[in-house]
Structure formats: C-alpha cells, structure tokens
Amino acid sequence: MSRTGHTYTAHFDLNPRQHELLGVDLGEGLVRRALILAISLLVSWNGALLLLLGLPTVPTLTLYITPPLVATFYGSQRSTKNDRRYNFTVWALSLRYLTVGHRPVINGGRRAAHRTEWLGRRARWGARAEWLADTPLGLLAERWLGPESEIPTGSGTPLRLNARARLYGPDAVGRAYGRKALPKEENRT
Incomplete structure (x- = not known):
C-alpha cells in the first residue's frame, strides 16, 4: 500500500523583477x-x-x-508535473538523464556504484528507443543506444528488513554525549 501526500498551500513564489534595462523603463x-x-x-x-x-x-x-x-x-x-520546478529545469534534467544518465545511489550512498550497475542508454530511453528506431535516423539511433541485450531483466528478490524501535530517555542521551552534556549539580544554584 502506498501513501500519497498532497500540498494544499501554494509555495512562495518570489520573482524579482527588472524595472529598468539600459535606461529604458x-x-x-x-x-x-x-x-x-x-x-x-x-x-x-x-x-x-x-x-x-x-x-x-x-x-x-x-x-x-x-x-x-x-x-x-x-x-x-x-x-x-513538479510545481517546485520550472519547465526549463524539467527539460534540462530529462535531457541529461536520457543522454548521460546518473550514478545510482546504493545503500544510501554508502557504496559507490560500479559502472556495470548503471542503466544503459537503451534502458533509459525505454519505449522512445523503439519509436526512434522507426525514424529515418534509425540506424544511427540503434548504434548510439546499444543492443537490446543491455536492458536489465529486473531486480532481485525483495529484502526483508527487521527494524526495531528503541526509546532512549534524556539520561541515556546525556551519557551518550559525555559528561560535558550533563550540567553539574553545584552549578545550578
């Protein structure tokens, strides 16, 4: 079950304006x-x-x-699609993803992804690759996108996480920070 959040208030949109340009009002x-x-x-x-x-x-x-x-x-x-971004930013990010891709984040960034773990161009282009192959530029597109065998078949089995919540009181937090975090009794008076 997935949960979806909604924003019911508009984001601040402070656009500075240029009132004069080269002496022209x-x-x-x-x-x-x-x-x-x-x-x-x-x-x-x-x-x-x-x-x-x-x-x-x-x-x-x-x-x-x-x-x-x-x-x-x-x-x-x-x-x-994303009300916090402008269309030009969305276009630039989409173009960058289709041409260059991005480095995958593995385990919260604790391990750098090896080059073999990156998605290939054909996998990033998806259905657009088939459309591009039917155009007059099909031969060039096929060469640039690479063979279809580079498309990953899918991910492995899901990982089962066994998370356990712990509640720490203020005394345990103070001990974790050391003696400097706890005030001395004689300094309180």
Whole structure:
C-alpha cells in the first residue's frame, strides 16, 4: 500500500523583477529569471545561426528570433508535473538523464556504484528507443543506444528488513554525549 501526500498551500513564489534595462523603463517589470533565460537563449541560438547561415535576412529573421522566445515563454512557466520546478529545469534534467544518465545511489550512498550497475542508454530511453528506431535516423539511433541485450531483466528478490524501535530517555542521551552534556549539580544554584 502506498501513501500519497498532497500540498494544499501554494509555495512562495518570489520573482524579482527588472524595472529598468539600459535606461529604458519597463513599467511593471519583467521577471528576471525569464529575462536572463531569454537573453542567454537568444545569444547562444543567434550565435549558432550566425555561424551556420550568416547575417539574418528578412525571410530568416523569424528563425533567429522565434525559437528562443517560444522556449523562454514555455520554459519559464511552472511545471505541471513538479510545481517546485520550472519547465526549463524539467527539460534540462530529462535531457541529461536520457543522454548521460546518473550514478545510482546504493545503500544510501554508502557504496559507490560500479559502472556495470548503471542503466544503459537503451534502458533509459525505454519505449522512445523503439519509436526512434522507426525514424529515418534509425540506424544511427540503434548504434548510439546499444543492443537490446543491455536492458536489465529486473531486480532481485525483495529484502526483508527487521527494524526495531528503541526509546532512549534524556539520561541515556546525556551519557551518550559525555559528561560535558550533563550540567553539574553545584552549578545550578
């Protein structure tokens, strides 16, 4: 039986705003997170397009401006899956997981995972790997994702934990911390 918790109150959403930019009054102000995201996306996107296509012309101007602004508009909104994160953060974490993965945590981090215990790319991509194999990039995707034999078959048998609760009184806690934790009787008066 699993338990699900619900948050009935909204999280604090303190967004600092930029009211002036290079001497231009912005009125109510723009949310700084969205402004920084838009500037960084515009610079990186336009830099890449300048290297590929050269200076923008009238027909290609839309290609230079629209994708970063659309990504900023949707990326700076709260995620519907995790209300504490923005969409851009969710996208970045998903992309990182699909390409690089993450190191598994074993026994609460007490032991570092060996490289053979990491999930392979094909296992991380799951059903998306089959969809990608049916596209024109299927041969490249198959090579990059690796063979299907790398998908783990499953985990082992469940571990049975035998936990036992203990209740310690203040005197036992004081002894555990040593004599410095217990006040002396003659100093109390």
